[in-house]
Amino acid sequence: MMTMQRIYLDYNASTPIDPAVAAAMAPFLSESFGNPSSGHWAAAPAKAAIEGARSKIAALLGCHEDEVIFTSGGSEANNLALKGVYFARRDSGDHIITTRVEHPAIIEPCRFLERLGARITYLPVDRFGRVDPDDLVKAITPRTVLVSIMHANNEVGTIQPIEECAHIARERGVLVHTDAAQSVGKIATDVNELGVDLLSIAGHKLYAPKGVGALFVRRGVRLEPFLHGAGHEGGRRAGTESALLTVGLGKACELARDLPSMDRVRTLRDRFWHELQDRFGNRIALNGHPAHRLPNTFNVSFIGCVGAELLERLDGVAASTGSACHAGRIELSPVLEAMGVVPEVGMGAIRFSLGRGTTHEEIVSVGKRLGAVL
Known part of the structure; x- marks a missing residue:
């Protein structure tokens, strides 16, 4: 394989x-x-x-x-x-x-x-x-x-x-x-x-x-x-x-000190988010502030899914989840809980954080893999 x-x-x-x-x-x-x-x-x-x-x-x-x-x-x-x-x-x-x-x-x-x-x-x-x-x-x-x-x-x-x-x-x-x-x-x-x-x-x-x-x-x-x-x-x-x-x-x-280099990362992050919106529509939700947010970060909930399980199926993609599953019970992170994110949404949260080495090709590939998995 x-x-x-x-x-x-x-x-x-x-x-x-x-x-x-x-x-x-x-x-x-x-x-x-x-x-x-x-x-x-x-x-x-x-x-x-x-x-x-x-x-x-x-x-x-x-x-x-x-x-x-x-x-x-x-x-x-x-x-x-x-x-x-x-x-x-x-x-x-x-x-x-x-x-x-x-x-x-x-x-x-x-x-x-x-x-x-x-x-x-x-x-x-x-x-x-x-x-x-x-x-x-x-x-x-x-x-x-x-x-x-x-x-x-x-x-x-x-x-x-x-x-x-x-x-x-x-x-x-x-x-x-x-x-x-x-x-x-x-x-x-x-x-x-x-x-x-x-x-x-x-x-x-x-x-x-x-x-x-x-x-x-x-x-x-x-x-x-x-x-x-x-x-x-x-x-x-x-x-x-x-x-x-x-x-x-x-x-x-x-x-x-070279902060302008983060503009490229922000552009990639926004492309990624827009691609997911086009692909999944109202099946996803953004967690965090839409504007007052780090240029490399977005946390997205795949509604109806469990983030940890979804990550396991994304072969080769390293990211983080905002929930944990203990004995069949979904437990939200303290951050999502403090924000008032409901369990049905928060359980599907995945944090994608980009960096200097992230490429457009990688973003496209992850979008396709998510589409195949879902």
Whole structure:
């Protein structure tokens, strides 16, 4: 039996390492192996490479170099932001505001902090997955120390009104964090335009390796370190820095400044969606905001189908589903549930996320395979 061509449409889950990123990392597999914190000749090249990478990330975010902390990924960056602010400001408040559609790397740290006495407010979203800034106004109290709202949702691609929410919070003296793992490299993420105090990056979401990320921390914001040790990263994150990984992230962030390249991806995504509409009509439904959405992402429900079962029959197509089947029972993702998507629609949800390597031929092929399967 001939295997169908493999097609990758799961770039929101992880991206391949860009060839330019791999080339930048290659010398650090065999050279510049010194500990960057040491004071001798073997340390200098590694230290210089790390600071060069920090400069490239700062240029992408529009911040100062000393406002960039390297982490092991987006999850650590989120944990450092949430726990770091909570423990640093515990004497002045114990209230954190987030949303119901956050990534588990936000939801689970919040639940952990709740066990330690923190009060967490989970804001609702509308049917498109967007927060109402008025709800944020009502939720802030004198004890609120942090607002954490993701920049763009990983499942449906909906972009949150971060600028407006940040303005509301900062007017009231509350720090603002955003999980930008999905938005960096796809849409503008200048921290001053967004108005945020903290912002998380995950390397493997923007063509860098897994195992590296970064957290922007605005000057003057105090964090309790998540990891304690020898005081690396200005005393904010212990652990010997990896020149190999940070160089990869720095190069990826340099490439990510080319946002116009996402126009091609957006065009492919829209063609794909229009083709599915022409082919299936009212048998499909879009999940997420039709306009305020990442240029590479669309989440579509195939009504009357089970997304997981449909994906299994799409031989060779890598994508993600928004529902799970447990003992014959369909369970929607928390994101679709928070959006009020009814089970009959949500159970057929599939997220297609495109990337730099996606071609028009692949889109056409997936459309044909869907037609054959349905």
